[in-house]
Amino acid sequence: MTEPLLAINDLRVAFATPHGLVRAVDGVSLDVRPGECLGVVGESGSGKSVTFAAVMGLIRPPGRIESGSIRFDGRELVGLDRVDYRSLRGRDIAMTLQDALTSLNPALTVGTQITEVLLAHAEDLPSGRHARHREARARAIEMMHLVGIPAAEHRLGDYPHQFSGGMRQRMMIAIALSCRPRLLIADEPTTALDVTIQAQVLELIAGIRATLGMSVALITHDLGVVAEYCDRVAVLYAGQIVESGPTASVIGAPRHPYTAGLLASVPMLSNLDRRIRPIDGQVPGLVDLPPGCRFLPRCPHAAPVCVSTIAMRALEHDRAVRCVR
Amino acid sequence: MTALLEVENLVKHYEVGGGLLPRLLGHKQPRVQAVNGVSLAIRAGETLGLIGESGCGKSTLGRAILRLHEPDSGTIRFAGTDVVGLDAAAMKAMRRRMQIIFQNPYASLNPRKTVADILAAPLRLHGVAAGPALRERVMAMLAAVGLSAEHASRYPHQFSGGQRQRIGIARALILNPEFVVCDEPVSALDVSIQAQIIDLLARLKRDFGLTYLFISHDIAVIGYVSDHVAVMYLGQIVESGPARAVLRAPQHPYTRALMSAVPRIDRARQGEPQIRLHGDLPSPMNPPAGCRFHPRCAFATGICRATPPPLRQLDAMHSVVCHHFPEVMP
Numbered sequence: 112m113t114e115p116l117l118a119i120n121d122l123r124v125a126f127a128t129p130h131g132l133v134r135a136v137d138g139v140s141l142d143v144r145p146g147e148c149l150g151v152v153g154e155s156g157s158g159k160s161v162t163f164a165a166v167m168g169l170i171r172p173p174g175r176i177e178s179g180s181i182r183f184d185g186r187e188l189v190g191l192d193r194v195d196y197r198s199l200r201g202r203d204i205a206m207t208l209q210d211a212l213t214s215l216n217p218a219l220t221v222g223t224q225i226t227e228v229l230l231a232h233a234e235d236l237p238s239g240r241h242a243r244h245r246e247a248r249a250r251a252i253e254m255m256h257l258v259g260i261p262a263a264e265h266r267l268g269d270y271p272h273q274f275s276g277g278m279r280q281r282m283m284i285a286i287a288l289s290c291r292p293r294l295l296i297a298d299e300p301t302t303a304l305d306v307t308i309q310a311q312v313l314e315l316i317a318g319i320r321a322t323l324g325m326s327v328a329l330i331t332h333d334l335g336v337v338a339e340y341c342d343r344v345a346v347l348y349a350g351q352i353v354e355s356g357p358t359a360s361v362i363g364a365p366r367h368p369y370t371a372g373l374l375a376s377v378p379m380l381s382n383l384d385r386r387i388r389p390i391d392g393q394v395p396g397l398v399d400l401p402p403g404c405r406f407l408p409r410c411p412h413a414a415p416v417c418v419s420t421i422a423m424r425a426l427e428h429d430r431a432v433r434c435v436r
Numbered sequence: 437m438t439a440l441l442e443v444e445n446l447v448k449h450y451e452v453g454g455g456l457l458p459r460l461l462g463h464k465q466p467r468v469q470a471v472n473g474v475s476l477a478i479r480a481g482e483t484l485g486l487i488g489e490s491g492c493g494k495s496t497l498g499r500a501i502l503r504l505h506e507p508d509s510g511t512i513r514f515a516g517t518d519v520v521g522l523d524a525a526a527m528k529a530m531r532r533r534m535q536i537i538f539q540n541p542y543a544s545l546n547p548r549k550t551v552a553d554i555l556a557a558p559l560r561l562h563g564v565a566a567g568p569a570l571r572e573r574v575m576a577m578l579a580a581v582g583l584s585a586e587h588a589s590r591y592p593h594q595f596s597g598g599q600r601q602r603i604g605i606a607r608a609l610i611l612n613p614e615f616v617v618c619d620e621p622v623s624a625l626d627v628s629i630q631a632q633i634i635d636l637l638a639r640l641k642r643d644f645g646l647t648y649l650f651i652s653h654d655i656a657v658i659g660y661v662s663d664h665v666a667v668m669y670l671g672q673i674v675e676s677g678p679a680r681a682v683l684r685a686p687q688h689p690y691t692r693a694l695m696s697a698v699p700r701i702d703r704a705r706q707g708e709p710q711i712r713l714h715g716d717l718p719s720p721m722n723p724p725a726g727c728r729f730h731p732r733c734a735f736a737t738g739i740c741r742a743t744p745p746p747l748r749q750l751d752a753m754h755s756v757v758c759h760h761f762p763e764v765m766p
Contacts, residue, residue, distance in 0.1 A: 154626035154627060154628060154629075155597075155626055275716045275717075276490075277716055278716070305489035305490055305653060305717075306489070306653070306655070306694060306697040306698050307489065307693060307694060307697045307713040308716065309697065309699075310696075310697040310699075310712065310713075311712070311713075311714075313699075314712075332626065332627055333699065334627075334701050335698065335699030335700055335701045336699045338699065338700065338701045338702070339699045339700065340699070362701060362702075372628060373627055373628060374701065376627060376628050376630070376631035377627060377630075377631070377656065377701065378634075378656040378657055378659060378660035379656060379700070379701060379702060380655060380656045380659055380683065380695065380698055380700060381700060381702055382702075383656075383659045383660055383679075383680065383683065387631045387634065387635070387660065388631070389628065389629075389631035389632040389634075389635055390628040390631070390632075391632075393596050393598065393599075393629070394626075394628075
C-alpha cells in the first residue's frame with residue numbers, strides 16, 4: 112500500500128480545566144491516503160475537531176498534546192517549531208472552519224485575505240513588488256472563479272459581510288486552496304448552509320480534489336454527506352475512534368453498536384416508514400473516564416468484558432472496530 | 437374532520453434599515469417580504485410539516501400564527517375564532533391553547549431561573565394552579581418529558597442540549613395546549629439526541645392529543661413526523677399535500693431540487709437524475725417578478741418571468757403553484 116499522506120498515531124490531547132483533565136482526544140490513530148477523501152464522523156465532544164486542530168498545530172494552553180505522533184508526508188509535526196509550522200500551514204495543509212463569518216477577518220477585504228496567503232507561501236511569484244502583487248491578485252481571481260464566485264474581479268474589494276453564507280464558505284475554500292495544498296481539512300464545511308447550497312459546496316470540493324489530486328479530511332456529523340462524498344470513514348466517540356473502514360461497507364454493515372445506533376437514529380428519505388430508534392442516554396463527560404468501553408452505558412449489547420480496556424482491532428477489508436463483539 | 441387551524445392569505449412584511457430621519461420624512465422604507473400571502477390548514481390531531489431554507493419565512497410564519505409577530509393582513513382561524521381580531525385579554529386566554537417550542541434550547545431558557553420556576557411561570561401567569569397543585573403539575577410535566585424530580589431545582593446550564601430541549605417542550609405543554617408550533621426543535625441537537633426528541637414529541641402528541649406545525653429545514657425529519665407537508669420558498673408556499681405523496685413524487689421544481697440535494701445515507705438517489713440549483717436565494721426585499729423561483733428554475737419560460745403562477749390541484753389534497761404543472765413533470 113502507498114504511504115499515507117497524513118498518519119496520526121496514538122494521539123492524545125488533553126485540556127486542563129477546573130473540573131479536571133479533559134481528555135478530548137484519547138489515543139486516536141488514523142491515516143489520510145494520497146488523493147482520498149476521509150470522512151471523520153462524530154457528535155459534539157467526540158474529539159473530531161480537536162484531532163485536526165492538533166494536525167494544524169493549533170492546540171494552545173490549557174490544551175496540550177500529551178503524546179502520540181502526527182506525520183505529514185513522513186515528517187513529524189508534533190513538536191515542530193512555529194517557523195516550520197508557518198511554512199507548512201496554508202501551503203501544504205489548509206483548513207476551512209465551520210463558521211465562515213467568524214473565520215474571515217471582517218475588517219479586511221476578501222482580496223487582501225486571499226492574496227495574503229499567496230504572498231506568504233507561493234514560491235513561484237515574480238520577484239518585483241508590483242509584479243508579485245499583480246500575480247497574486249490574478250491567482251486570487253482565478254481561485255475565486257474556480258470556486259464559483261461570480262464577477263470575482265469586482266468582488267476582491269468586498270468585505271466578508273457583503274457575501275451570502277454560501278459565498279463566504281466558497282471564499283474560505285478559495286483561500287484554503289489558493290496555494291494548492293496537498294491536504295485539505297474541511298471542518299463541517301456545510302453545516303451552516305442550506306441543502307441546495309451544501310450540495311454546491313460539496314461538489315465543488317469533490318471537483319477540485321479530482322482536478323488537483325488533493326487529499327481531503329471531511330469532518331462532519333452528517334452520515335449522508337459521508338456516504339456520498341467520502342472513500343473511507345472514521346467514527347469517533349468520546350475522544351476515541353470506534354470504527355473505521357471503506358464508507359460503503361461501514362454504512363452498509365456497521366460493526367460498532369454506536370455506528371449502528373447513529374444509522375438507526377436518522378430518518379431516511381427513501382424509507383420514511385422505517386421506525387427510527389434513538390440511542391438512549393448521553394455522551395459521557397470526558398473527565399475521569401473509567402478504562403472500559405466508553406459507549407458501555409448506552410450500549411444495547413453491553414457485556415461484563417466491556418469494563419476492561421477495549422483496543423481497536425483490525426478486521427478484513429481495511430476495516431477496524433473498537434468492540435469485542 | 438374540520439381544520440383546527442386555518443390560515444388565509446397571511447402577510448407579514450418587515451421594514452428594514454433606512455434610519456430614523458428618512459422614516460420621519462415619510463420616505464418609503466425597504467421592506468422584507470417575509471411571509472407573502474400564505475394559506476394553510478391543519479386538522480386536529482395532525483402534524484403539518486413546513487419545509488424551507490433559511491430566509492424563506494417559515495419561522496416568521498410560525499410566529500405570526502401565534503401573533504408573536506403581528507401579521508400585516510390575512511386571517512388566522514383557530515377552533516373557529518379569528519385570532520387576528522382578538523384584543524389583548526382574549527389573546528392571552530387563547531395563548532393557553534397555542535404554544536411554541538423554540539429552536540435554540542440554549543437561548544430560550546432564562547439562565548437565572550430554576551427548571552421549576554421556568555415551568556411554573558405559565559401556570560402562575562394564567563392563574564391555572566398554585567401551591568401544592570402547581571408543584572404537582574410541574575413534577576408531572578417533568579416526568580412526561582423524561583426528566584426526574586431532582587432536576588426541578590437545577591438551572592438550565594446544568595443540562596445538556598437534549599435535556600434543555602425537554603425543558604422547552606415541558607414549558608410549552610404545561611398549559612395543556614391543543615396546538616404547538618415546533619420551530620426547528622431538533623436542529624441544534626446532535627444526531628443521536630435528535631431521535632430521542634423526535635420520539636418524545638411523537639409520544640406527547642399521542643398522549644395529549646396535540647396538533648403540530650412542525651418547522652424544519654431537514655426534509656427527512658419533516659417526512660418522518662408529518663401527516664401533511666408544505667414547502668415554502670421566499671415567503672410563499674409552492675407545494676403542499678400529504679407527506680408521503682409529496683415526498684415520494686414531488687411536483688414543484690423547487691421541491692424536486694430540494695429533495696435531490698439531500699445527501700442520502702443509502703445513496704438511494706444514485707441513478708436518479710440530479711437537479712442542481714444554481715445561485716443563492718434572491719433577496720426577500722426585492723423578490724423576482726412573476727414566479728419567485730424562476731431565476732433558479734430549469735423550466736422557466738416567459739410567462740414565469742411575467743406572471744405569478746396559479747395554484748393547481750394534482751388531486752383533492754395535493755396542490756402545486758407552478759405555471760408549467762403538470763407538463764414539465766416526469
